Amino acid sequence: MDLQVRKLYEALFALEELRELYRQALPTGFDDTEEQQRSTTLARLETLLRELQTGSGNPIQQVCAGIELRTREEEFININPIQAGGRLTLDARKALITYGDGYSVCDRCLEGRLDKIKKPPIEAFHADLAAFVGMDEVRLVPGARRGFQAVTSSLIERGDVVLVSDLAHYTEFLAVEIAGGVIKEVPTGTNHLVTGEAVAETIERTKEETGRLPKLIMIELVDYSYGNVHDVEGVGKVAKAYGIPFLCNGAYAVGMMPVNGKEIGADFLVGSGHKGMAAVAPSGIIATTADWAPIVFRSSRVMGDLTSRCFETKEPELMGCTLMGGTVVCLMASFPAVKERVQHWSDEVAKSNHFVREFMRIAGNLVLSEYPRKHTLTRVDTRASFDRIAKTDKRKGYFLTDELKERKIIGTFEGSTRVWKLNTYGLSWKRVKYLSEAFAEIATKYELPIR
Amino acid sequence: MDLQVRKLYEALFALEELRELYRQALPTGFDDTEEQQRSTTLARLETLLRELQTGSGNPIQQVCAGIELRTREEEFININPIQAGGRLTLDARKALITYGDGYSVCDRCLEGRLDKIKKPPIEAFHADLAAFVGMDEVRLVPGARRGFQAVTSSLIERGDVVLVSDLAHYTEFLAVEIAGGVIKEVPTGTNHLVTGEAVAETIERTKEETGRLPKLIMIELVDYSYGNVHDVEGVGKVAKAYGIPFLCNGAYAVGMMPVNGKEIGADFLVGSGHKGMAAVAPSGIIATTADWAPIVFRSSRVMGDLTSRCFETKEPELMGCTLMGGTVVCLMASFPAVKERVQHWSDEVAKSNHFVREFMRIAGNLVLSEYPRKHTLTRVDTRASFDRIAKTDKRKGYFLTDELKERKIIGTFEGSTRVWKLNTYGLSWKRVKYLSEAFAEIATKYELPIR
Numbered sequence: 065m066d067l068q069v070r071k072l073y074e075a076l077f078a079l080e081e082l083r084e085l086y087r088q089a090l091p092t093g094f095d096d097t098e099e100q101q102r103s104t105t106l107a108r109l110e111t112l113l114r115e116l117q118t119g120s121g122n123p124i125q126q127v128c129a130g131i132e133l134r135t136r137e138e139e140f141i142n143i144n145p146i147q148a149g150g151r152l153t154l155d156a157r158k159a160l161i162t163y164g165d166g167y168s169v170c171d172r173c174l175e176g177r178l179d180k181i182k183k184p185p186i187e188a189f190h191a192d193l194a195a196f197v198g199m200d201e202v203r204l205v206p207g208a209r210r211g212f213q214a215v216t217s218s219l220i221e222r223g224d225v226v227l228v229s230d231l232a233h234y235t236e237f238l239a240v241e242i243a244g245g246v247i248k249e250v251p252t253g254t255n256h257l258v259t260g261e262a263v264a265e266t267i268e269r270t271k272e273e274t275g276r277l278p279k280l281i282m283i284e285l286v287d288y289s290y291g292n293v294h295d296v297e298g299v300g301k302v303a304k305a306y307g308i309p310f311l312c313n314g315a316y317a318v319g320m321m322p323v324n325g326k327e328i329g330a331d332f333l334v335g336s337g338h339k340g341m342a343a344v345a346p347s348g349i350i351a352t353t354a355d356w357a358p359i360v361f362r363s364s365r366v367m368g369d370l371t372s373r374c375f376e377t378k379e380p381e382l383m384g385c386t387l388m389g390g391t392v393v394c395l396m397a398s399f400p401a402v403k404e405r406v407q408h409w410s411d412e413v414a415k416s417n418h419f420v421r422e423f424m425r426i427a428g429n430l431v432l433s434e435y436p437r438k439h440t441l442t443r444v445d446t447r448a449s450f451d452r453i454a455k456t457d458k459r460k461g462y463f464l465t466d467e468l469k470e471r472k473i474i475g476t477f478e479g480s481t482r483v484w485k486l487n488t489y490g491l492s493w494k495r496v497k498y499l500s501e502a503f504a505e506i507a508t509k510y511e512l513p514i515r
Numbered sequence: 516m517d518l519q520v521r522k523l524y525e526a527l528f529a530l531e532e533l534r535e536l537y538r539q540a541l542p543t544g545f546d547d548t549e550e551q552q553r554s555t556t557l558a559r560l561e562t563l564l565r566e567l568q569t570g571s572g573n574p575i576q577q578v579c580a581g582i583e584l585r586t587r588e589e590e591f592i593n594i595n596p597i598q599a600g601g602r603l604t605l606d607a608r609k610a611l612i613t614y615g616d617g618y619s620v621c622d623r624c625l626e627g628r629l630d631k632i633k634k635p636p637i638e639a640f641h642a643d644l645a646a647f648v649g650m651d652e653v654r655l656v657p658g659a660r661r662g663f664q665a666v667t668s669s670l671i672e673r674g675d676v677v678l679v680s681d682l683a684h685y686t687e688f689l690a691v692e693i694a695g696g697v698i699k700e701v702p703t704g705t706n707h708l709v710t711g712e713a714v715a716e717t718i719e720r721t722k723e724e725t726g727r728l729p730k731l732i733m734i735e736l737v738d739y740s741y742g743n744v745h746d747v748e749g750v751g752k753v754a755k756a757y758g759i760p761f762l763c764n765g766a767y768a769v770g771m772m773p774v775n776g777k778e779i780g781a782d783f784l785v786g787s788g789h790k791g792m793a794a795v796a797p798s799g800i801i802a803t804t805a806d807w808a809p810i811v812f813r814s815s816r817v818m819g820d821l822t823s824r825c826f827e828t829k830e831p832e833l834m835g836c837t838l839m840g841g842t843v844v845c846l847m848a849s850f851p852a853v854k855e856r857v858q859h860w861s862d863e864v865a866k867s868n869h870f871v872r873e874f875m876r877i878a879g880n881l882v883l884s885e886y887p888r889k890h891t892l893t894r895v896d897t898r899a900s901f902d903r904i905a906k907t908d909k910r911k912g913y914f915l916t917d918e919l920k921e922r923k924i925i926g927t928f929e930g931s932t933r934v935w936k937l938n939t940y941g942l943s944w945k946r947v948k949y950l951s952e953a954f955a956e957i958a959t960k961y962e963l964p965i966r
Contacts, residue, residue, distance in 0.1 A: 065544060069537055072530060075560075077609045079527050082567075084605045086520055086589040090949055091923030093516060106568055109526075113564065116533075117557055127613050128606040128848055131635050134613050136622060138537040150617020150840075154535045155579040157615055158528045160841070162578050162585050164611045166601020166789030166796050171587060172929075184582050206657035206797050209834040217693060230819065234826040234835060241817035241831045242668060249821040338617030338840060344795065345617050345840035346657050366692035368681065370700040375685040380692045383660040384685060389601075389789060389796035390611070390841060397579055472542030478623075498541055 069138040070123035071116040077127075078109050136474055141495050144475030145441050146288070148489035149320045149340035152394060156342055159397035160390050168389045176377055178385040178392070179203060189396050196403060197314075197333050198324030199351035203361060203379070204337075204387045204395065208315045211334035211350035212239035212282065214381035215311050218360045220245040224279040225270050227308075229258045229294070231287040236313060239282075248278065255434065256290045258283055260298025267306055277308055284313040285323065290433040291316065291441030291487075300329020309356070315339045316441060318349065319402045320489060321409040331356050337391065342398035347391040405490075415496040416440040416488050422500035427513040428452070432483065440489035451481040453510045464506070471502040520589040521574035522567040528578075529560050587925055592946050595926030596892050597739070599940035600771045600791035603845060607793055610848035611841050619840045627828055629836040629843065630654060640847050647854060648765075648784055649775030650802035654812060654830070655788075655838045655846065659766045662785035662801035663690035663733065665832035666762050669811045671696040675730040676721050678759075680709045680745070682738040687764065690733075699729065706885065707741045709734055711749025718757055728759055735764040736774065741884040742767065742892030742938075751780020760807070766790045767892060769800065770853045771940060772860040782807050788842065793849035798842040856941075866947040867891040867939050873951035878964040879903070883934065891940035902932040904961045915957070922953040 082105045089098050115121035126132055136142050137151060172183045179190045194202040205211045212235060222244035228236050230249045240247050250266045252258050270278050283299050296312050303310035311332040317323050318335025325333035337347025352360055360381055367374040378384040416437045423429055428448030450464050457463040461479040477484050488496055507514055533556045540549050566572035577583055587593050588602060623634045630641045645653040656662045663686060673695035679687045681700045691698050701717045703709050721729050734750050747763050754761035762783040768774050769786025776784035788798025803811055811832055818825040829835040867888045874880055879899030901915050908914040912930040928935050939947055958965055
């Protein structure tokens with residue numbers, strides 16, 4: 065398979081070389097030299113196709129000088145915890161090939177606004193996206209983090225308190241910091257679950273300690289440490305009761321599982337393109353309600369003192385246009401598949417539980433995430449199993465990495481045999497079963513009992 | 516040519532379909548159904564190659580449902596003013612195919628820092644990039660605008676004055692607005708050129724009007740309206756004399772022409788990936804000196820009150836990691852070509868002047884940019900030539916768009932025959948001559964005298 069995959073890349077690259085000829089030639093046609101180069105490349109493509117067919121020839125190693133080929137998704141089963149939802153769909157890859165050039169979607173920009181472009185249908189995509197996440201308005205941002213920043217920058221003054229959970233992602237911390245805010249953490253307790261009750265208690269504690277209510281509540285639907293699904297509806301109710309705006313961090317959720325911002329009771333819903341919507345990084349979305357849109361998506365008002373120039377069509381919290389090329393086009397091309405896949409979330413959860421159940425049959429293996437699993441990102445503890453082997457193996461924890469790699473499984477933190485994470489999202493049943501069996505095989509090989 | 520280009524895309528897409536098979540299959544090999552699909556796709560590729568060879572078959576129109584094919588760079592000469600420097604290089608396109616998936620460069624992230632990743636060599640790239648722009652430290656950002664924002668957010672308090680030119684890009688305005696700053700504009704006068712002298716006068720005016728010095732000077736090396744090359748070295752000297760930090764906006768310059776931040780006397784140099792460094796949007800760089808790096812690239816200090824979590828390795832002005840996939844990999848893959856191409860800037864300017872000279876031979880045509888040209892982005896005035904035709908032609912200004920498109924030239928603002936912009940950057944001499952002749956041909960056809 066490896067050789068085939070590398071030949072496949074080589075053929076893609078040869079086609080790009082052919083494409084480059086068209087980009088350099090006169091649009092009226094090739095001259096003799098170009099015609100010659102075209103013939104040579106076409107002949108090479110024929111050879112490559114044959115090699116691809118028969119599995120012969122030498123495998124390439126690099127994309128270009130200094131950049132090695134990446135074949136993790138083609139040659140391996142990749143269980144990396146953060147990469148699963150950002151894997152490009154087939155249509156996204158096609159769109160990226162087509163729209164890779166810098167400002168590629170701006171060919172027919174008439175209003176100087178990314179979200180008003182009609183060809184490609186970016187304007188319509190914004191409307192569809194808002195409906196998809198159950199909110200009134202949506203904008204694209206270079207990563208979920210820039211969505212958090214837009215909200216904190218709009219709402220938080222120096223010294224204001226923002227509530228986050230004790231499982232909050234670092235980007236939530238930075239978004240508070242950049243706005244001059246202060247963090248109060250909502251404890252999730254021993255089961256690592258955010259509840260509306262704990263949020264209410266932290267609001268009360270904040271009131272006692274500072275004499276004021278928090279200015280913003282920022283809670284993740286799914287956290288990055290345990291992949292637990294938190295009671296954001298409960299948080300939404302508490303937020304509403306106290307009249308505090310609520311930003312729901314939907315990374316690891318939007319684009320993977322059904323998420324409806326208004327049903328959650330969120331004032332802001334943020335999603336990540338490269339974490340959950342099968343798009344190129346950095347990409348993401350911020351969605352909000354008709355009430356908050358005029359605040360976070362307000363128009364620019366600053367004015368030049370000499371020219372009186374004022375860019376009223378631009379939205380300062382977004383810094384104007386955001387994803388003007390391959391990033392937006394991937395979000396759009398993946399969107400039909402994304403809409404479809406969230407409908408099959410229960411199957412993803414079933415596969416996650418199948419894996420975890422099998423994994424826990426290996427004596428000593430523990431799952432630190434909530435169980436039964438409600439998500440595909442899982443934190444496991446193998447200190448009483450694989451780490452015991454690592455203690456005496458000369459490769460230390462790398463024995464597990466090696467054994468997995470030998471079985472074409474990749475994406476664990478290399479060398480780690482203590483507490484680590486994996487993600488089964490998007491793997492077929494066939495692959496999930498293979499994955500489960502691979503761990504059992506390794507356990508057997510190292511004489512770990514299987515229950 | 517058109518059919519060939521579309522067949523080329525179709526072949527690329529078919530290879531992606533084949534690639535998808537490997538992504539779904541077990542890593543141990545294909546089953547019968549998959550093997551069958553593989554054969555079918557390979558057979559289709561053979562047909563496509565034949566069609567590509569002979570120029571037969573039906574041309575495809577779409578990438579996928581709703582997204583049309585983009586063939587502007589292959590079927591046309593594209594003179595769009597903002598797209599020229601962001602066109603991907605061949606190596607960038609190969610790298611993008613390989614590294615399109617979301618978090619693709621994070622496979623071997625050990626420190627949780629994009630700029631410390633060694634494979635692919637992102638850390639080394641940062642060092643090379645800093646040397647390339649003549650500064651001490653550099654970080655990647657999702658567009659030049661996010662570089663401006665990092666600086667204003669670090670330096671500007673509410674009510675502080677920031678100097679920009681009366682040609683400043685809107686993103687400079689937004690960066691000031693978001694930090695709560697006030698804009699004072701430096702007049703560029705009738706020749707649309709920023710001088711150190713005008714900056715000094717505006718500083719004095721600010722001092723008189725507000726009693727304080729500006730907190731930041733933000734001036735573009737090349738402006739987006741005229742493509743004029745401004746005296747940023749002169750600005751650097753004035754900035755230094757007054758002790759005011761100077762951000763040089765290097766969009767349309769970094770990656771296209773030689774730019775050295777320290778020689779300019781800039782404290783911050785910002786560049787755009789999709790405008791000047793042949794990369795996917797949104798991408799860009801912010802470079803600074805050893806003096807300013809600890810301020811703008813300072814570590815996070817905000818802390819969780821319950822967990823005492825503090826993400827000290829993260830840089831809040833960047834919101835942590837920035838370009839974690841296809842964006843950074845394009846910057847890297849294009850970098851050798853970018854380093855090379857800035858060495859040939861004088862040739863780019865020569866081609867620009869050749870075009871402009873020929874263009875001005877058409878009676879009535881004017882160039883509003885400085886002349887002789889020092890850049891490839893040019894603002895022209897055709898009110899006394901093409902616009903006269905437009906007044907009586909039933910297609911109005913679209914007659915020019917049509918005539919150009921017929922000659923396979925694209926990228927002007929459609930329907931515009933008054934004041935408009937174009938960019939010859941990256942076009943070969945052959946293409947530049949063809950372009951010049953095309954305009955002359957159109958003039959002749961419509962009986963506009965040629966001098």
